[in-house]
Amino acid sequence: MRTTLACGVLVGMWTGVALAAEDAGAVRARSDPARGYCERVRGTSRAEAALELAPEVFASIGAVNAGDAQGGSDETPLGAPKLRLTAGLGYDFVGLYRGHTLRSRAEAECRRYQALAALQGAVQQGTRLGETAALQARAKALAESLPRAETLVSQLRDELRDGGATLEELNAVQLRLDHLRALARDTEQARARLALEPALAEGQDLGALLMAFESADDQVEALSGGLRKARAWRLSVRGGYDEVFDVDQDTPLFGQLTLGYNLGHLWQGRANAQAREGRRQETRDAVDGAPRQVRQLLGELRITEQGEQQRLREVSTLVSDLEGQLREVERLETRQVRRFRDYLLLELARLKAEQAYLGAHLKTLQALLGEVKP
Incomplete structure (x- = not known):
């Protein structure tokens, strides 16, 4: 034994x-x-x-x-x-x-x-991958522009009471302000949802x-x-x-x-x-394996990157045009010109928020795709 x-x-x-x-x-x-x-x-x-x-x-x-x-x-x-x-x-x-x-x-x-x-x-x-930084950039842009938009609407209400503005003008500006508020609210909700999910390292x-x-x-x-x-x-x-x-x-x-x-x-x-x-x-x-799914995701992200590059060029052109118009308008002092200026400011705020989102998202997408230039 x-x-x-x-x-x-x-x-x-x-x-x-x-x-x-x-x-x-x-x-x-x-x-x-x-x-x-x-x-x-x-x-x-x-x-x-x-x-x-x-x-x-x-x-x-x-x-x-x-x-x-x-x-x-x-x-x-x-x-x-x-x-x-x-x-x-x-x-x-x-x-x-x-x-x-x-x-x-x-x-x-x-x-x-x-x-x-x-x-x-x-x-x-x-395809929502990489949106965290983009949503943060949009939220920052909206946080900078919303106070001024609120002030514009408040001033327009005062002018309406004094007879210096019409109800149609006030409604048009309020509608644009409401769009900005909705965009800010949607942005915060999207950030909150993404915060619940596992995040890749920056x-x-x-x-x-x-x-x-x-x-x-x-x-x-x-x-x-x-x-x-x-x-x-x-x-x-x-x-x-x-x-x-x-x-x-x-x-x-x-x-x-x-x-x-x-x-x-x-x-x-x-x-x-x-x-x-x-x-x-x-x-x-493997059909249900992560490598195959990630390769498919990489293809989808490249398509998203190409589309957003085109959209960023378009938005940047619009922002430049509106900023140029705003500089011209601010030289004039008529009531009609001031109303047009208000519309331009609110529309410019929306476009700058989109521009910030697209710029940050593209930067993140390029990092995910390994396309960041040194």
Whole structure:
């Protein structure tokens, strides 16, 4: 009877809270969506690596034939069974490689999951991806223009009471002001909804993130193949105390070095290469996989970028024209000209808000598409 005892304990703890500043002034803590997964795979790998890296303590006790114990020659009678005690340490040096590889694979799995979580968050947002900075720019532009618009409407009401303005003029200006208020309200609601969703890091390149995911995924498979190949080898040393009771022994100690090789290793190389290539294809082509969905999203974002570049050119031209008209109008002092000036100011406020949104959104889209110029 043989009883083998192996002991190893490793504990790892990591805590962190990511703080995200909200534009409204509120700051809330956001946890890393990959934190729990990384802690699990790291803990699992350390538990498995502990058994690979630590030596084995063994002990056995049983009965052996006395003749065999004394050499087993023809001149030695077999005799009665004798009690035998063996105890010692054993170590498999291949376990050093397996333990290190297990930990490396856990880190690769963590990087893979972190990239996957970011990719899935991007897929969830879809074509709304990158709107956070754009909405912030629009909100800032509206915050600067709305007070002046409110003042214009208030002044026009006073002029209406004094007979200096008509009801139609007041209604026209109020309607434009209402459009600005609605745009500001919609902007804040959109920002609030986006704040509930996972956000990519600022300046994140979706293509680079996709490459990081595929690289980490490939490394996981490569390290798994290395572990499979390592199972074919064994280089172990064992030594300790070995005594047969009631038998004279000069030195009741023993030592043994063992090298083992499984011939199945000769066929593993091609099988591991097939598994690695198959995993690459599976990851790249899976219908419901994040990589395929992100590639489709990248195409949609490029279409959005092209459309918004055209719209930004149009809006910028309109803003320049209206600013030029406003400079000309402000030189005149007639009542009709002042009304036209009010209309121009409110329309200019709307166009500048759209211009700010498009400019910020295009900048974010170019970063996501990897098209930002140095």
